[in-house]
Amino acid sequence: MILSKKLRTLDVAGSPLYLGPEVLVELASQLETVFKGKQNIFIIADKNTAQHCLPILLEQVPLLNRAYQIIVKPGEENKTIQTCEVIWNQLAVMGANRYSLIINLGGGVVSDLGGFAASTFHRGMAYINIPTTLMAMIDAGIGGKTGVDLASLKNLVGLFSHPAGVFVWPGFLKTLPHRYMLSGYAEMMKHAAIADVDFWKKLLKMPMALTKTWDDQIYHAALIKCKIVNGDPMETGSRRLLNFGHTIGHAFETYSLRHDESPLSHGEAVAMGMICEAYISYRMVDFPHPQRDELIKNILLNFDHYNIDTSAIDELVEITIYDKKNQNGNVMLTLVKEIGKAIDGQQCETALIRESLFRYTDFRRHIVR
């Protein structure tokens, strides 16, 4: 359903998503109607969003000046059960209970963490997501996946738990550093690659650097995500289509968290994962090689190639073996048959994952040649 360009709405598994320039006005209004019964409100932000986004939110929604603030350390490396404990303890000390409301103001780390903390505090309190990154606006903040990493295994602990609302105000993107924009752009490309060839072509025509207003792209990408989530909210089947690039992407992400001082962002890791999984798609499900090369080329136009030594491949393969999407000990991938058409549940030999990683180390040159 579209209300107007100023305020568009989507339904995500029964939970509303609002998008557009008027979203914060809508939020202010809902806090005095839909959420009027909430006894107290807690805003969870990280240090970056507390600095750059929270002042804007408090100015636009003055009622929130009386909310409690819980500020956590930013970054995937802090998406841990220990940070959750900090949140739970602060909620307890500040008198939160199951009739309170949590507002997650931030990117995917904040909504994953805050959603999990909210859904488990006192056996579950309501929460709202206000995504501030492109990635959270079109992916992480939508669909009810919450959780934390454990011993650097991504999202090992978590829940499906839908927010009481997602409020997407594209204005926050003005606060976002380029590298974070890029991270979201990877998921946007992925959404297009698995489900919408026309959107893919639009993205090719309008590269990131030339995009001035993001509202339409966000709406389009969020719509793809919503449709897929609504077809399979608990990820028992078709929702796995969203995992294209994510199995090997998570391996890159975990590997980088372990080894790099400045680790890959989620989107950067997924972009590299898509390169490998596009190659596997070509080998396993006849993804045409011109499309494969177009996809890889477009990724490498936007993203720096993450250099790994071939000696890293053993560890990367090892990480995919622990991926939670696996079944019967087999690595299960989502692959693309053609741009805009994906297929999930493809059992992949570790030998082929290894092969794709070997090819990956060489891909930039390969494509350019």
Next chain:
Amino acid sequence: MILSKKLRTLDVAGSPLYLGPEVLVELASQLETVFKGKQNIFIIADKNTAQHCLPILLEQVPLLNRAYQIIVKPGEENKTIQTCEVIWNQLAVMGANRYSLIINLGGGVVSDLGGFAASTFHRGMAYINIPTTLMAMIDAGIGGKTGVDLASLKNLVGLFSHPAGVFVWPGFLKTLPHRYMLSGYAEMMKHAAIADVDFWKKLLKMPMALTKTWDDQIYHAALIKCKIVNGDPMETGSRRLLNFGHTIGHAFETYSLRHDESPLSHGEAVAMGMICEAYISYRMVDFPHPQRDELIKNILLNFDHYNIDTSAIDELVEITIYDKKNQNGNVMLTLVKEIGKAIDGQQCETALIRESLFRYTDFRRHIVR
């Protein structure tokens, strides 16, 4: 629904409960039918149930000899997020995923912990409860409440998440020390006090020491619990009836965990809580004083009075203020209007809680006199 005395079944919010001497036969059968698709099975036990109950289970259900075992430290003091981390890590190392099955073999601590660990690992895997204590058979193992304590605040973190089945085999009670039987007996008395005056009278006539087979009492108490849970699975209203004795009981339990080398069991704490809340019932909702005295007397016939100094009262009152059942900063109690008839959502002044605790310190003498 009753199948036969050998195998009785109940429905708990859509999840089956089996009870009787034939239950382990039923479990063995279901592992080869209902749960055949599960890729691997993990048994969570504590050191006590691993020693006393697991050998019996493995003998009766030989298929489980190939299950992985995760053994945790026993006792409420280990019902923590740290123990959960141990479980999550072991699950990850042993290759569990969302298609695995967890079997919780133990009392309320094991089912609370294991149920929470299962429901959050890989965003949720199926679990079964095999309660081995009277308390778990009639209360903790039934109804989908899972969770852990945080900084000694009881069940601060948790979830409503229903098991795929509860298998109650009363034979395990033979392994149970007297003090644990007593703990379950407190919940049994509470179930009767809030919902079933005839069952209360039966319990009065047949004291714990004289009871030889527990099957009927367990069935009766579990039935009360099921009916109340089914009327309000998420505890938005009438399920709170089960909380009689539990607000001040939790305060005693938390206090004792903080201060005592050998802390009160949950049931012992609830028994003491019922004494105080029976007094408050008399003061607030006209609980007749002869019934009040009968209730308190019957508790003190079965349970040792937990001696506290009046100087402890401030801390106990303070703990009730953080109780997660509170609303709008007010302590909310379930009280009894008469034996077999309870009323929830009673807002109680802290002054009256304080008064009940002062009277409590003096109650044994008061009743005997």
